[in-house]
Amino acid sequence: MTTFESRNPSRFTSVVTTVELADAPTFVAACRNAHDAQPEWASIPAPARGRVIAQVGRLVEANKDALSRLVTEEIGKVFAEALGEVQEVVDTCDFFLGEGRRLYGQTVPSEMRDKQLFTFRVPVGTAAIVTAANFPAAVPSWYLVPALLSGNTVVWKPAEHAAGIALAMAELFYAGGVPRDVLKVVVADGPTTYDGLDTALTKGLVQKLGFTGSTDVGRRLGELAGRHLQSPCLELGGKNPMVVMPDAQLDLVVEGALFSGFGSAGQRCTSLGTMWVHRDIYDTVRDRFIAATEKAIVGDPFADVLFGPVIDEKYLINHEKNLAMITDRHRVGGSTGIGRITATNPRAGFIGDPDAGWFVHPTIVENIAPGDALYDTETFGPLVGMGSFDTLDEAIELANGHGYGLSSAIYSNDPQTIWRFREKISAGMLSVNNTTSGAEAHLPFGGNGRSGNGSRQSGIWVLDQFTRWQSMNWDYSGSLQKAQMDLIELPCDMDYRL
Ligand code: UN1
Numbered sequence: 001m002t003t004f005e006s007r008n009p010s011r012f013t014s015v016v017t018t019v020e021l022a023d024a025p026t027f028v029a030a031c032r033n034a035h036d037a038q039p040e041w042a043s044i045p046a047p048a049r050g051r052v053i054a055q056v057g058r059l060v061e062a063n064k065d066a067l068s069r070l071v072t073e074e075i076g077k078v079f080a081e082a083l084g085e086v087q088e089v090v091d092t093c094d095f096f097l098g099e100g101r102r103l104y105g106q107t108v109p110s111e112m113r114d115k116q117l118f119t120f121r122v123p124v125g126t127a128a129i130v131t132a133a134n135f136p137a138a139v140p141s142w143y144l145v146p147a148l149l150s151g152n153t154v155v156w157k158p159a160e161h162a163a164g165i166a167l168a169m170a171e172l173f174y175a176g177g178v179p180r181d182v183l184k185v186v187v188a189d190g191p192t193t194y195d196g197l198d199t200a201l202t203k204g205l206v207q208k209l210g211f212t213g214s215t216d217v218g219r220r221l222g223e224l225a226g227r228h229l230q231s232p233c234l235e236l237g238g239k240n241p242m243v244v245m246p247d248a249q250l251d252l253v254v255e256g257a258l259f260s261g262f263g264s265a266g267q268r269c270t271s272l273g274t275m276w277v278h279r280d281i282y283d284t285v286r287d288r289f290i291a292a293t294e295k296a297i298v299g300d301p302f303a304d305v306l307f308g309p310v311i312d313e314k315y316l317i318n319h320e321k322n323l324a325m326i327t328d329r330h331r332v333g334g335s336t337g338i339g340r341i342t343a344t345n346p347r348a349g350f351i352g353d354p355d356a357g358w359f360v361h362p363t364i365v366e367n368i369a370p371g372d373a374l375y376d377t378e379t380f381g382p383l384v385g386m387g388s389f390d391t392l393d394e395a396i397e398l399a400n401g402h403g404y405g406l407s408s409a410i411y412s413n414d415p416q417t418i419w420r421f422r423e424k425i426s427a428g429m430l431s432v433n434n435t436t437s438g439a440e441a442h443l444p445f446g447g448n449g450r451s452g453n454g455s456r457q458s459g460i461w462v463l464d465q466f467t468r469w470q471s472m473n474w475d476y477s478g479s480l481q482k483a484q485m486d487l488i489e490l491p492c493d494m495d496y497r498l
Pocket residue numbers: 088134135139212267268269270436437438439440
């Protein structure tokens with residue numbers, strides 16, 4: 001057994017959670033428990049499961065402050081954003097508590113007399129859910145809540161760095177009435193999880209795989225699921241573009257770019273990747289964005305700062321690799337330095353002790369163009385690219401050209417421009433005069449291309465991930481009526497003309 005310690009990224013001498021990492025057999029055993037518990041859970045009427053979700057929502061709300069504090073301590077998200085994240089769990093429960101009284105199927109007319117057709121939503125079985133550290137409460141709830149509501153059992157493998165948050169979340173689900181075998185939490189490392197999943201899928205213990213994380217890992221898990229004839233729910237990376245047209249309201253643009261580029265230290269899958277600005281206003285936008293970034297306060301996530309530390313040293317190392325992609329053609333701005341903030345590489349206005357945590361300078365890289373590594377690499381840190389364009393078509397090509405397609409934004413007030421952008425942008429989500437991040441909890445969330453396999457989470461749409469349609473026909477005519485063969489045709493006169 002390996003012990004894992006998640007440390008406070010603002011003060012990495014302080015251990016937040018200590019867990020024993022599970023081995024693959026333990027993962028498989030959890031899948032078996034959840035699998036065995038599923039028929040009983042599915043037999044509870046959906047409205048009663050909806051009551052459980054309601055209770056979980058109220059408990060999360062009552063514990064909002066404590067859970068948000070844990071989010072800030074364990075992964076370094078600014079406290080105001082952590083409160084927002086936990087609110088998103090509450091919102092998700094609020095949406096799905098009523099779904100327990102719907103989970104609608106349809107009655108469908110038959111082409112024959114004395115026969116009726118129906119559809120039913122049927123739970124898929126046991127779902128294995130693998131989530132990332134950056135949204136340790138909200139994103140798991142997008143899976144857990146609808147999966148449980150619709151009669152599935154769940155094995156949840158959270159990111160090791162967010163283990164404490166996951167264990168706390170699970171306790172809230174149990175206190176709300178979810179039986180312990182219906183939701184199992186297994187903290188394990190990536191390779192162990194893959195091995196455990198492989199076995200559990202082979203043994204028929206898992207019917208659905210949900211994964212939020214990198215495109216590379218998503219591809220491997222997608223292959224694994226595909227080998228077992230399953231379509232996973234994959235929510236992967238993004239390189240989210242923001243297109244700024246000449247008629248844009250520039251204050252809004254700068255505020256939006258700061259929030260979506262550097263909020264959560266750029267570690268959202270919806271973070272702003274590259275800002276594409278019309279050439280006529282490029283210099284103005286660039287100057288204002290750089291000035292605002294230079295002024296922004298970084299540091300202690302419990303203070304009033306734009307962003308705190310990155311989640312862990314591993315994210316800092318990744319950020320440094322991304323910085324190495326900057327070439328002579330690029331121009332860099334936004335801070336008093338680049339890379340890790342330390343006493344010797346200080347950031348003006350920093351709050352706290354930079355040497356105690358994994359704090360990083362915000363970096364704006366200008367002159368991004370196709371062909372640059374930074375054009376099509378998801379950076380997942382406080383790094384924002386900038387580039388310019390002359391026509392909307394060119395902007396759309398730049399916005400789509402890297403093959404990611406998660407979130408996107410356009411700033412303009414011209415209806416023709418906005419509708420053309422909506423039609424041509426390949427992303428699954430677009431914002432008009434709003435940033436690439438900050439999706440609401442009841443609209444479909446998900447991406448295309450390198451950002452996912454087209455699956456969608458949230459709202460009614462995620463039900464298609466956690467239920468399968470069963471269709472039924474009921475013939476009460478007492479005779480064998482043959483579809484497509486016993487036709488009912490009314491007389492008509494096809495030669496009739498006015
Ligand atoms: C993610 O980073 O995986 O839209 C999800 C947003 C958040 C969710 C991000 N509500 O930015």
